[in-house]
Amino acid sequence: MVQGLNTLICQISDMDRAVAFYRDVLGLSPRLVTPYWSDFMLGPIRLGLHPKFRGEASGGGWIVGVEVADLKALRTRLSEAGYPTDHPYHETPLGVVVDFADPDGNPLQAIQLGTKMSDFA
Template identity: 30%
Template sequence: MTAGLQTIIYPVTDLAKAKSVFAALLGVDPIADTPYYVGYRVAGQDIGLDPNGHAGKGMTGPIGYWHVEDIEKRIAALVEAGATVDREPKDVGGGKLIATITDADGNMIGLLQP
């Protein structure tokens, strides 16, 4: 079961410039503002800026994260359906787990367990 696509992470190379662009787009201040992640929340949607996304994580563009109840169970179902695990679940703070999967066409699918 999924609670929907609620988080989108953008890889950025210049965090200050990206913050300026997203502030203009979203019209709100960030709810998290650190050197390694800037996050916004607008209308129930989480939008993140990751300055390590390109070089550190190999992101080539934004990744949407589907919120799931049981990340391990969802990964197993996706692998059984033909996807491959790109990044195993990782705790990113407060018990929140994220992982990325690649589908048969090479598309990245993010999973997030709150």
């Protein structure tokens, strides 16, 4: 089902400050910098910076983003196993994602690369 780790996402409160930290303090080279998404490559893994998600009670933090070949199948499997899948699909420049959590409530996100929202209608 899961093909591998795709992105480690960090929810941040100030994009400029966060980019400066990862670039200037840690010495990483940004691949993309925008007000809504910035990322750096850590070998084969993307480190993504994203403003805090709306409605997140946790106030931010890390999310593990995995890559899947069939996002609909993952969502069905989660639902059948009793895990809530009430988060809507969300289109990104790389593909469509869906958010979910493990049994302890730790946030996860799955992406099916190369897809558009119209693929999930």
